[in-house]
Amino acid sequence: MPSKKYQIDYAKCLNPAQYEAVMFSEGPLLVIAGAGSGKTRTLTYRVARLVEDGIHPAAILLLSFTRKASQEMLRRAAALLDKRCEQVSGGTFHSFAHLMLRRYGHLLGFEQGFTIIDRADAETLVGMLRKEISTGLKSGTLPRKGTILNIISRSVNKAVAFDEVVYEDYPHLIHHLDALRRIQELYTQRKREMAFCDYDDLLVYLRQLLLMHEDLRRRLAARYEFVMVDEYQDTNPIQADIVALLGEEHRNVMVVGDDSQSIYSFRGADFQNIMRFPETFTGARVIKLEENYRSIQPILDLTNRMIDQAAEKYTKRLFTQKEGGATPALVSTEDENVQSRFVVEKIIDLNAEGVPLKEIAVLFRASFHSFDLEIELGREGVPFIKVGGFKFMEAAHIKDVLAHLRVIEAPHDRLSWYRILLLLERVGPKTAQRIFDAIMAARAGVNGICSLQLKGKRPAGLDRLQDLYATLIAAGESPASVAVLGQQVVDYYTPILRERFDDYPKREKDLDHLLGIMERYSDLTSFLADMALEPPNATVDESMAAEESTGDRLTLSTVHSAKGLEWHTVFIIWSLDGRFPSIHALNKESELEEELRLMYVAATRARERLYFTYPHQIFDRGSGMLLSRPSRFIEPFCASHLAQRHISW
DNA sequence: ATATGAATTGTTTTT
DNA sequence: CAATTCATAT
Numbered sequence: 001m002p003s004k005k006y007q008i009d010y011a012k013c014l015n016p017a018q019y020e021a022v023m024f025s026e027g028p029l030l031v032i033a034g035a036g037s038g039k040t041r042t043l044t045y046r047v048a049r050l051v052e053d054g055i056h057p058a059a060i061l062l063l064s065f066t067r068k069a070s071q072e073m074l075r076r077a078a079a080l081l082d083k084r085c086e087q088v089s090g091g092t093f094h095s096f097a098h099l100m101l102r103r104y105g106h107l108l109g110f111e112q113g114f115t116i117i118d119r120a121d122a123e124t125l126v127g128m129l130r131k132e133i134s135t136g137l138k139s140g141t142l143p144r145k146g147t148i149l150n151i152i153s154r155s156v157n158k159a160v161a162f163d164e165v166v167y168e169d170y171p172h173l174i175h176h177l178d179a180l181r182r183i184q185e186l187y188t189q190r191k192r193e194m195a196f197c198d199y200d201d202l203l204v205y206l207r208q209l210l211l212m213h214e215d216l217r218r219r220l221a222a223r224y225e226f227v228m229v230d231e232y233q234d235t236n237p238i239q240a241d242i243v244a245l246l247g248e249e250h251r252n253v254m255v256v257g258d259d260s261q262s263i264y265s266f267r268g269a270d271f272q273n274i275m276r277f278p279e280t281f282t283g284a285r286v287i288k289l290e291e292n293y294r295s296i297q298p299i300l301d302l303t304n305r306m307i308d309q310a311a312e313k314y315t316k317r318l319f320t321q322k323e324g325g326a327t328p329a330l331v332s333t334e335d336e337n338v339q340s341r342f343v344v345e346k347i348i349d350l351n352a353e354g355v356p357l358k359e360i361a362v363l364f365r366a367s368f369h370s371f372d373l374e375i376e377l378g379r380e381g382v383p384f385i386k387v388g389g390f391k392f393m394e395a396a397h398i399k400d401v402l403a404h405l406r407v408i409e410a411p412h413d414r415l416s417w418y419r420i421l422l423l424l425e426r427v428g429p430k431t432a433q434r435i436f437d438a439i440m441a442a443r444a445g446v447n448g449i450c451s452l453q454l455k456g457k458r459p460a461g462l463d464r465l466q467d468l469y470a471t472l473i474a475a476g477e478s479p480a481s482v483a484v485l486g487q488q489v490v491d492y493y494t495p496i497l498r499e500r501f502d503d504y505p506k507r508e509k510d511l512d513h514l515l516g517i518m519e520r521y522s523d524l525t526s527f528l529a530d531m532a533l534e535p536p537n538a539t540v541d542e543s544m545a546a547e548e549s550t551g552d553r554l555t556l557s558t559v560h561s562a563k564g565l566e567w568h569t570v571f572i573i574w575s576l577d578g579r580f581p582s583i584h585a586l587n588k589e590s591e592l593e594e595e596l597r598l599m600y601v602a603a604t605r606a607r608e609r610l611y612f613t614y615p616h617q618i619f620d621r622g623s624g625m626l627l628s629r630p631s632r633f634i635e636p637f638c639a640s641h642l643a644q645r646h647i648s649w
Numbered sequence: 650a651t652a653t654g655a656a657t658t659g660t661t662t663t664t
Numbered sequence: 665c666a667a668t669t670c671a672t673a674t
Contacts, residue, residue: 066663094664119664144658144669199664267663366661388662428650533664560662584660598662621659621665 006052008081014038014045021254021287022046028247028281029254030232030274034318035303035604036294036566039256040073043230046254047088048081050226061224061246062090065234065264067534069564070095073230089224093239094199095533097206100220101197102529107213108205113525114195115410116532120394122198123149124415129186133179142176142183152184156200157268159237194412203238210245221249231563232257232277236268244280253281260307263560263598265590275312292318294566296325299603299610302641306633307600310593327643328603328610330575330630334648336615340376342647343571343613347382347554350569350609357383359568361555363602365580369573370556383551388558393535397497397507398514402531404489408472409524411445423496424461431459446473461496468492482527483518490515559602570606572599575634576614578627583620599633616646 010022018038021031022045033039043062051057062077064070070091078086090096098116105114117125127145134142142148147170155165162184166177173180191198197205210217227247229235232255235243247253255277262271278284292300300320333339347360364370367388377384392398400423403416410416414436421432439448449469454462471488490511497511498504517536521527555567574580581595603610612634618627629635638644 092664141656141670202664264663266661368661426650430650558662582660 006049008045008048008052010045010049014042015289015291017287017289017291018042018045021289022049024254024285024287026250026252028251028277028284030277030284030286031254031256031289032274032286032316033256033258033289034292034316035258035261035601036292037289037318038291038293039258039289040076040230040564042289043073043228043254043256044077044080046228047077047085051081051084055225057084057087058089059223059225060088060090061096061227062088062230063093063096063228063243064090064230065093065239065269066231066563067092067095068561069231072564092533093235093242094202097202097242098529098533100206100209101202104209104213104216105205107209107216110195112195113409114197115406115413116202116529117191117196117198117415118393118532119149119199120399121196121415124418125190125196126152126183126187129183129190132186133183142179143170143173148180148183151180152187153200154268155184156204157236157238158270194414195410196413200238203236203242207238207241207245210242217245218249221246225250226252227254229253229255230257233259233262233271233274234264234269235273236270237273238268240270240273240276240280247281251281259312260310260597261563261601263563263594263601265594288316290316290318292320294607295320295604296322296608298325298327298641299606302328302610302634302637303600303603305637305641306596306603309633309636310596310600312593326609328606328612328641330634330638330642330644331611331613332616332630332644332646333613334616336372336618337376338647338649339573339613339615340373341649343373343573343611344376344380344382346571346611348380355568357552357554360571361557361562361565361567361569361605362571362573363557363559363562363605364573365559365582365598367558369579373573374556377554382554384554384556386556388561391535392510392513393531395507395510397493397501398510400496401486401489401493401511401514402528404468404493405485405524406528408446408485409528411439411448420465423500424459424465426459427461435462464492481519482521482524483515485524486515486518559598562605563601566605566607568607569609569611570602571611571613572602573613574615575599575612575631576618576627577629577632577635578618578620578623578625579614580631581633583623583625583627596633599631612642 011019014022018041021029021042031042033042047060047062050060062070062073064073074088074090077088101110123145126149130142130145130148151165151170154169155162162181163177166173166180191201224246227243229243243253257274259271259274262269278286297320300318304318331342333342343362350360351357362370362373370386400419403419406413406416407420417436417439418432421427421435435452438452442448442451444451446469450466452466468488472485494508497507501507518527580599581592585591585595612630614630616628620627630638634642
């Protein structure tokens, strides 16, 4: 291949399979990329290659499923060639959909813009509807709001009729079918009235836009000549449709994924999408990347065997040239605390041997699994950062402040008004409703709160609230910066915060942090959208610490948040049958398969050393069972591929 | 609007 | 068994 005309010597940087994918010219391409096989590398080199061939970077659309994956991809593409690659289009499906809807939403009737609501907002709305419906209902109490929302979301994401979801997945709720259906209708209607988009809506509306407006679809197909999708195994049917619609004209669609790493089916992801790609795009070239550059052979031997237990997959077998190295270890401990202390001690040892903390990760199935470990790490003074789990944005005080800002943009936002008003003393749902109605009746936007007339006794806090908005609106006449608005809201809110929370000093720091973020924004709309779509990733406690110190830190992460990353040493704690796989997945075949893939993802993060640990004999009070076996996914290989130890203190 | 009591329920992962 | 969450009474 005459690589003369290229700045980058692709043949030298890539193995034959990667090279083939990178040089693949036009038409549909499916790359099955095993763990650690250079998936992101292949994608980014292909971007560079296209740009070198004269394709305008903005004409390349890179889509991914999670923020982390898309950021990493765009960053590496930009670093590879030169400044040009920074202009590559892309992001998560949701952020791309958001961009398109801001630009073309008027075609769907979003004349005045829209508000993105997160899961908690959506639940509150469903909770309100649930209450409306349940008064005077005889079929007993309805399921909780979270459950109802799950049903609604599942129906949307899997493109299955609502009734069918109830019949298939919630047969015990069939006697509520009428009420549930009614709530679903009302939910859709209310969202429409208040111009709310939940996460699912973003995708649904984008698909609708592409389906119904052929001219727009053509324009977008012309603008995005090359579409590339990372983590394709995690797309749901709606996302697959979006890709198909964007690519149907030019068919320059490259999707990359690994069916063995599909771990988002709870969100409607269907790894069958990747199996079906060659049918959607007939004549698609399929390339497999099977050489692993990450892990030593003993780890690969184990993970290959683990994933062999999966029923359905593209067969591929990873190999490496990294021979030798330590056998992965399986460590049982007396109880949870011994597990924590074992891990901490081992980490300190490794660190003393020269492995930096940032090259070590502790992974777990569920966020709360690390609580005990976090205490032990704190005790020994090991710095760490925790990814996943309780988010900054989910904290009540953060949501309170955002609500005050949201109504400036969208005065019809009932959820935010209620949130604001219920903070006031002597205001409950009834009063909140009355005030909200009055604001609406005034038809004056946020001004409605200032000109408010209220019969009877006025709640004491109302005056302060009116003052706040009077100032905010006055500031709004000359375009106030986001941070200035934020500061005023925080000033107003701080007394309320101190009243309501005993731990207010910590929370005030969070608000400072939020103000810091606000300074990066010049308009309120994009700030609010980002807070819903791309919120700061870390946990509340670490969000500040992490920015202050760039020091060497251990990573604690859920397996889901660890996808795509790698470390020198990985500990997988709670590798206990009943915890991982979770006890709730044991009955359903498909869920058990997903747990297996999850364990596979966890184990393939390790380059040199891999530890599975589990506390011996844990009583599960949910089921009344005594959990004492190692995870069924690794137990078959105890004798052959694992070094076993038991620790008691 | 708040307090008290009853009942249910228990997973988790992210946009 | 605990904790949350909902319903009812005051």
